[in-house]
Amino acid sequence: MIKKKIFYLYESRKIIxxxxxxxFLSRLRNLSLNLFLFIYFLLPWLNYxxxxxxxxxxxxxxxxFYNFIFWPQDFYLxxxxxxxxxxxxFTFTVYLGRIWCGxxxxxxxxxxxxxxIERLIEGDYNKIVKLNNEKINLEKIFKKFLKNFLWxxxxxxxxxxxxxxxxxxxxxxxxxxxxxxxxxxNILIVFFTITTYxxxxxxxxxxxxxxxxxxxFQSVMLxxxxxxxxxxxxxxxxxxxxxxxxxxxxxxCINCLKCVSVCPTGIDIRDGFQMECINCGACVDACNDVxxxxxxxxxxxxxxSENDLKGKKNxxxxxxxxxxxxxxxxxxxxxxxxxxxxxxxxANISKDRNSLYYEIDxxxxxxxxxxxxxxxxxxxxxxxxxxxxxxxxNYLENKIAFISSGDLLLLSIQIQKxxxxxxxxxxxxxxxxSDLSNKKSIKFVKSVFIYNKI
Amino acid sequence: MSNFWNLYIITIVxxxxxxxxFFIYFLRKIDSSVSENEVLKHSFDDNxxxxxxKPLPRWWYLCFWxxxxxxxxxxxxxxxxxxxxxLLKWTSIKQWEFEIDExxxxxxxxxxxxxxxxxxxxxxxxxxxxxxQGLFLRNCSVCHGSNAKGSIGFPNLTLDFWRYGGSFxxxxxxxxxxxxxIMPTMGKILVSEDSINEVANYVLYLSNSNYDKDVYxxxxxxxxxxCSVCHGxxxxxxxxxxxxxxxxxxxIYGNDLKSIKDTIRNGRIxxxxxxxxxxxxxxxxxxxxxxxxxxKKS
Numbered sequence: 001m002i003k004k005k006i007f008y009l010y011e012s013r014k015i016i017x018x019x020x021x022x023x024f025l026s027r028l029r030n031l032s033l034n035l036f037l038f039i040y041f042l043l044p045w046l047n048y049x050x051x052x053x054x055x056x057x058x059x060x061x062x063x064x065f066y067n068f069i070f071w072p073q074d075f076y077l078x079x080x081x082x083x084x085x086x087x088x089x090f091t092f093t094v095y096l097g098r099i100w101c102g103x104x105x106x107x108x109x110x111x112x113x114x115x116x117i118e119r120l121i122e123g124d125y126n127k128i129v130k131l132n133n134e135k136i137n138l139e140k141i142f143k144k145f146l147k148n149f150l151w152x153x154x155x156x157x158x159x160x161x162x163x164x165x166x167x168x169x170x171x172x173x174x175x176x177x178x179x180x181x182x183x184x185x186n187i188l189i190v191f192f193t194i195t196t197y198x199x200x201x202x203x204x205x206x207x208x209x210x211x212x213x214x215x216x217f218q219s220v221m222l223x224x225x226x227x228x229x230x231x232x233x234x235x236x237x238x239x240x241x242x243x244x245x246x247x248x249x250x251x252x253c254i255n256c257l258k259c260v261s262v263c264p265t266g267i268d269i270r271d272g273f274q275m276e277c278i279n280c281g282a283c284v285d286a287c288n289d290v291x292x293x294x295x296x297x298x299x300x301x302x303x304x305s306e307n308d309l310k311g312k313k314n315x316x317x318x319x320x321x322x323x324x325x326x327x328x329x330x331x332x333x334x335x336x337x338x339x340x341x342x343x344x345x346x347a348n349i350s351k352d353r354n355s356l357y358y359e360i361d362x363x364x365x366x367x368x369x370x371x372x373x374x375x376x377x378x379x380x381x382x383x384x385x386x387x388x389x390x391x392x393x394n395y396l397e398n399k400i401a402f403i404s405s406g407d408l409l410l411l412s413i414q415i416q417k418x419x420x421x422x423x424x425x426x427x428x429x430x431x432x433x434s435d436l437s438n439k440k441s442i443k444f445v446k447s448v449f450i451y452n453k454i
Numbered sequence: 455m456s457n458f459w460n461l462y463i464i465t466i467v468x469x470x471x472x473x474x475x476f477f478i479y480f481l482r483k484i485d486s487s488v489s490e491n492e493v494l495k496h497s498f499d500d501n502x503x504x505x506x507x508k509p510l511p512r513w514w515y516l517c518f519w520x521x522x523x524x525x526x527x528x529x530x531x532x533x534x535x536x537x538x539x540x541l542l543k544w545t546s547i548k549q550w551e552f553e554i555d556e557x558x559x560x561x562x563x564x565x566x567x568x569x570x571x572x573x574x575x576x577x578x579x580x581x582x583x584x585x586x587q588g589l590f591l592r593n594c595s596v597c598h599g600s601n602a603k604g605s606i607g608f609p610n611l612t613l614d615f616w617r618y619g620g621s622f623x624x625x626x627x628x629x630x631x632x633x634x635x636i637m638p639t640m641g642k643i644l645v646s647e648d649s650i651n652e653v654a655n656y657v658l659y660l661s662n663s664n665y666d667k668d669v670y671x672x673x674x675x676x677x678x679x680x681c682s683v684c685h686g687x688x689x690x691x692x693x694x695x696x697x698x699x700x701x702x703x704x705x706i707y708g709n710d711l712k713s714i715k716d717t718i719r720n721g722r723i724x725x726x727x728x729x730x731x732x733x734x735x736x737x738x739x740x741x742x743x744x745x746x747x748x749x750k751k752s
Contacts, residue, residue, distance in 0.1 A: 007490060008483045011509035354595050358605030359708075368600050372710055410587075412601035 006117045016205060016266035017125035018115070023285025040106075041157070044164035056166050059256045062406060067139075069406070071376045073346045080335040087328040089214070093221045094321045097228035101215065102280030107207050110158070110200035111264070114151055121147045125261070151201045152193065159192030205265045209276060219275055224306040229279055230272045231259075231301050231308060239270075242294055252300050259283035259301055259426060269301060344377040345403075347433040349445045352412075357451050363419045365451045369453050371411045373433065376405040381435055387415065388430040388444075415449065422451050460536035467535055471608055473526060478518045491574040565736035568743075573622060576743045586744030591735055593744075595730070602748055606708055607724070616706045619693045625741040632728030635696040639721035643680060654714040660689040661703035 046053040048066050055064045063070040070077065092099055101108060103356045121143050122128045134140055162184060163174055175185050199207055210216050224230065236253035254268065260268050262283060265276040269283050287301040307314045352368035360366050375381050383401045403409045415429070435441035475557040486507070488494055494505045568576055573579075576582050591600060597608045604610035614620060617635065618628055642648050651666075656673030659663035678687055684697035691699035703709065706724070707717050729738060 005489065006485055008481050008513045010482055010515040012512040082576065127549055206511060206513070210514070351725075352600045354594075354600055355605060358599070360603070360605070360610075366603070366605075368603075414601055414603060 008359055008448060011297055013206065014266060016264065017128050017321075018264045018266075018282065019125045019261045020119065021262040021282050021286045022202075023291070026285045027283035028279060029282075030112070033112055036104060036106070037109050037113065037174070041161055042163055044169045047449060052170070053166055054165065054166065058166055062408075067378065069164055069376060069378060071346070071374065072378065074342065077335065077338060077342075080338065083331045084328065084335060087324055087331060089218075091321065091324040091328055094223070095227060096279075097213075097222055097226050098277070099216070099217050099278040101208065101278035102217075105152050105278075107199065107212070108278065108280070110196065111204050113154065113201040117150050117154070121150070127204075129187055143210075148201075148382070148429075152197055154195045155196035155200070156189070158196045162192055163189055183243070205276070208265065208278060215275075215278075221320075221403045222273075222321065223318075224310075225318055225321075227286060227303050227305050229269060229277060229281055229301065230273065230304050230309055232299070232304070233270075234309065235272065236245055236300055252296055254290070254294065256290055258286040259291075262286040263285060264388075264413055277439045290388055343435075343441045344375075344438075345381070345383065345433075345435055345441065345443070345445060346374040346376060347431075347443045347445050348372040349431055349447045351450070357449075360416070363421055364416050365422060367415050367449050367451075369413045369415065369431075369447060371413055371431065371433075372408060373401060373403060373411070374408045380404045380406055381437055384436055385413075386432045386434075386435050388432055417449065417451075421449075422449075425453055462536075464538075466538045471522065475519040478515070478522070478648060482515060491622065504662060519707055559741070560624050562736075563605075565734070565740065568740055569736055573746070577747045583744060586740045586747075588647060589635070589733075590739050590744055593741070602745070604706065607706060609706045610704070611745055612730075612748045613704060615699070615702060617691065617693065617696045617698045620749065622742060622746055624693075625745055626738060628726060629733075629738050629741060629745075631730065633696060633724075633726040635722075635724045639719070640680065641719040644676065644718070649673075649676060649717055650718050653681065653718055654711055657689070657700055657714055658711065662701045663703055663709070712732055 019095075043054050044052065048064075051064065053064070053066050055062075057063065063073050063074075087402075089100060118128065131140055131143065141349045161169070163169075167175065167185060172185070175183070176189070180186065199339065231253075235251060237251045239253040240248075240250040242254035242256075259270065260266075261267070262285075264280060264282060265278060267274050267276045269277065281303065284301050284303065288298045291298055291300060299358055305314050327370075348371070350370050352370060355368070357365055357367050371383075371385060373383055375383075381403060383403065385399060385401065401409050401411065429447050429449045431445045431447065433443050433445065455684065486715065488507045490507055492505050492507050496502045527563060529535055530540070531542050532544050534540070568582060584680040590602065594602070598604050598611055599608070602611040609615075609617070618624055618633055640653075642651065644653065648669075649672075651677050652669045652673035654673070655665045656677050657668040659670045659673075677685075677689070682689075685691055685700055686697070691697045698705070705714070707713055707716075707722055731740065
């Protein structure tokens with residue numbers, strides 16, 4: 001008979017307080033995480049030509065990056081960019097595992113930042129646990145208050161900077177003060193403050209476990225050749241206590257549990273590779289530290305692949321990795337191609353919806369068209385509009401259009417044709433719109449000329 | 455909503471809420487032969503994908519309850535339980551009215567500021583003219599064409615050719631009150647097809663178009679006897695009754711002999727609808743300025 005027992009589908013969370021670790025990988029990680037924090041906080045404050053260098057102006061649908069201005073018409077470029085980012089992530093993941101999570105991810109950046117603040121006020125992990133177990137006293141209240149206050153303050157700056165990417169950051173203080181309650185900007189700032197505070201302060205690794213979709217699909221991309229943080233079970237097992245000056249007949253692992261205490265996701269890497277592991281390498285540094293103290297060889301826990309551990313050859317040039325890399329290259333190339341050949345205006349022609357055609361005189365048939373020209377460049381420009389059809393006449397009152405930067409011009413154009421020149425009910429008609437300051441920016445737009453010839 | 459459907463919906467909403475709460479509460483724990491962190495019995499993809507028996511975080515469980523509580527308060531505040539309107543008395547119509555009011559608050563001062571400006575200033579301001587063009591495209595272009603050039607039966611507004619007068623106030627009057635113009639049937643009065651032909655040729659002569667030199671003089675007498683009542687002895691029309699000027703060669707029903715004969719024989723009725731109830735005073739003012747500007751350019 002199978003023994004049955006009741007257990008709960010939901011477990012309460014184990015609070016993780018990782019202890020500090022120092023070493024090459026930790027320094028590398030701190031460097032890269034701090035660099036990304038620094039870039040994030042710096043970018044919106046840069047200026048170019050008297051305006052914000054990087055500004056994603058959603059309201060005016062204008063996206064500035066230094067001297068480039070992008071418009072909703074350029075959104076296919078964003079698609080290429082996102083594909084590049086995705087395949088960049090895939091390539092790295094297949095080769096180096098979840099390196100993104102440990103070294104670049106904003107969630108990790110802010111969690112480490114918040115943990116740094118926590119350590120600054122409450123001390124190392126055992127002091128934090130001790131403080132948590134204490135009864136309420138003045139010191140505890142003060143420390144907890146100070147910690148949360150600083151967390152909220154950082155969250156506010158984060159959220160302020162985030163909004164600063166979308167609204168001119170220099171005016172943001174005034175905008176906040178202008179309408180303190182009834183404004184979307186303030187609601188969004190409060191929203192992002194709260195989410196940053198909870199994500200980095202309280203939810204932490206829970207975000208990686210249960211919310212982040214990347215973590216899930218990255219796990220699927222790993223194979224036996226992928227380089228991840230691994231415990232060398234051949235060398236380590238069986239584990240045993242370290243006794244000084246004794247010839248060691250068992251494995252190198254001395255069961256000191258340093259690797260567990262430093263892990264930001266609270267797992268034991270010696271159980272094998274796990275879903276929670278963010279490949280940060282904190283346990284590698286901790287283990288190397290211990291190995292050095294007891295003068296054992298480094299690398300009981302190290303970045304290596306499953307195949308290496310089994311003694312098989314590690315395949316680097318494998319179909320999956322090379323494939324992802326080639327697709328990445330292809331899309332980088334396509335992105336650059338479309339970016340360089342981008343024409344800095346948009347022309348749109350639609351046939352007037354009110355009447356298919358009309359007769360103004362005995363023999364003259366008219367069709368109306370709407371031409372919309374958007375100047376997407378940084379300067380005021382002159383555009384020339386022509387019709388490539390010798391039989392049309394009297395077509396343009398506005399052959400030349402002046403449009404200032406970022407403006408849209410709506411022109412109504414009447415095209416007349418003599419009845420004897422019209423052979424079909426539907427004739428294609430081509431408009432040529434050219435930017436007079438740049439010989440290469442020419443756009444041809446097709447439309448139709450309609451007349452019901454009986 | 456009848457009483458039956460009212461009760462039907464209330465029952466369904468409450469029963470599903472209770473059912474969901476029941477499932478969330480009683481399915482938080484299960485009997486199983488597989489203990490925690492062991493592989494469950496099912497597998498996918500030829501035994502390659504297996505599932506561990508892993509518990510979910512407790513805060514998910516709390517989030518489920520949070521959604522139930524949200525529903526509870528939502529049903530108190532907003533309509534959801536049959537006929538019950540909710541404490542906030544929210545309806546989609548009220549929401550729409552609120553947004554219309556907000557838009558009015560924003561746009562009305564802008565439009566009424568145009569009323570106080572000099573007409574010359576309005577005409578010079580391209581931004582105001584652009585919004586005038588928008589109004590034209592929405593309300594007038596159906597008949598007059600998107601570029602106001604009209605077509606057969608609908609007058610061209612860019613030629614400075616007006617049947618009811620082209621001053622600012624005249625145009626405004628035309629838009630506000632509309633116009634109905636009638637060209638009476640002349641076929642029975644002129645009797646024969648020949649006399650219609652003669653009058654038509656005289657009309658062509660008035661505008662210096664190609665006309666039949668043999669017959670137009672016969673038409674002159676008939677024109678001065680019958681047509682001049684409205685069109686005037688010299689054919690220059692009468693703005694008070696909307697009789698068009700025949701000397702400029704602009705005719706909304708066609709310029710050729712056949713069309714003119716048609717007009718004389720069968721008459722025409724043209725209607726410009728009144729926009730009093732469709733547009734506000736301020737909008738009509740702006741529209742008039744736009745149409746006025748079309749003629750002043752040339």
